[in-house]
Amino acid sequence: MVKIILADKAGFCFGVKRAMSIAEETARNSYGKFVYTYGPLIHNPQAISQLKSIGVNPISNLDNVEPGKLIVRSHGLPPQIIDTAQKKGFEIIDATCPFVRRAQDLARMLLKEGYEVVVIGEADHPEVIGIAGYADGKAVIIEKEADIAKITKKKKIGIVTQTTQSMEAFKDLVAKILEIGKEIHIFNTICGATQERQTATLKLAENADIMLIIGSKNSANTTHLAQLSKKTGKPTYHIETAREINPDWLKGRNVIGISAGASTPRSVIEDVISHLEYMKAHASDPAGSRLLYKEEVFND
Ligand code: SF4
Incomplete structure (x- = not known):
């Protein structure tokens, strides 16, 4: 029996959920106005594409764009940039994580x-x-x-x-x-969500045969999760989407552990789990035809 187990703390954290919800609300209430984020709101390309589709666009400098609403991302911004933006006529919407x-x-x-x-x-x-x-x-x-x-x-x-x-x-x-x-x-300013995801990843890695860590390659917290998991000695792969999964990784593995960084949307995690189930169900080797099940626990 092959198991797919999701870490009991994985995916969007409080600060990312909050920033996404502020951005979505700002887009809804800004008819006829430009809405920007200074840099990507969070480090996840799928989430950024979704925001672009509702009119929230990342910019990397304040020149050459019409002033509008400027959302400060969950990572925050130096106060000097916020001051400059205000002087140029941007309305600041602060989504900095507390x-x-x-x-x-x-x-x-x-x-x-x-x-x-x-x-x-x-x-x-x-x-x-x-x-x-x-x-x-x-x-x-x-x-x-x-x-x-x-x-x-x-x-x-x-x-x-x-x-x-x-x-x-x-x-x-x-x-x-x-x-x-x-x-x-x-001051220990490591946030609780980071610590919880690290602890849950280490706990899961102890019992897994292979670990898949899902999240953007430029997400610091996802990269740290992958590094921690690798240190346990378990084969660990940092992937952004299901498309990167190599079927060879899974051969002979009975427990597939999955963790995800704080900026990884639930939809991307679900897609990876579905993809794994599909791959195993359609694998030509005898192991591939065995039943898979998953224990999904999505938490804050
Ligand atoms: S990882 Fe922690 S600090 Fe960063 S956005 Fe999430 S809750 Fe906030």
Whole structure:
């Protein structure tokens, strides 16, 4: 009997659901007006296509477009960009996730209190760029151990982290910073949804023969889930859609574990599950004709 098991926390998180619903509501209430998001609202191409179909278009700069409503994505934006947009006549609709907002507020507070602000995360990730913006662009971004050398003021160090950071990497880097700092103020700003998805993925990987992690290749939290799953030693494949599944991966596997990042729509997860069922039902090898069933649990 082959099982397909979905992690008990997978797919859209609270912040993404909220941002999508703000964008949909804005589109409904903006007849005759342009509606934009600054960058993709969330890191998922299928969700972005759906938003485009209702008139919500991503832009990457404020020039050369007619002012309209500008939705601040769940990852947030540096305040400097928001100020510029307002001066150019854009109406700001803020869909920043409250957990990201907390990291931004803490970065601003730490700067005000005289700490050297450290943001642990990916330097080129929009959320990290946004958080650093709340420290007036003075934050030191630490992505890997070698970056710690960039911390110059060691007397007072204030640390926040990208909300989708893996706990393991956060703890490792904080431990290294502790070796050089005098006074260190640490805020764990990894969000609950990220932690829940990481825990659920690890738990599922223990019992699965193969793991499929669904989500955009540029989604930080999905990539971290795939990295964590790989570290367990289980064969792990990060896919964006069902089309990427290679039937060879499934040969001889009896338990197929599925997890998905916080920006992966439910429809994409369901499509992968249906596709797996179809593939197995139509496989020519004897294993392929065995009955499949799934345990689907979709949660916030
Ligand atoms: S992953 Fe966490 S911080 Fe990011 S949007 Fe979702 S709830 Fe908010």
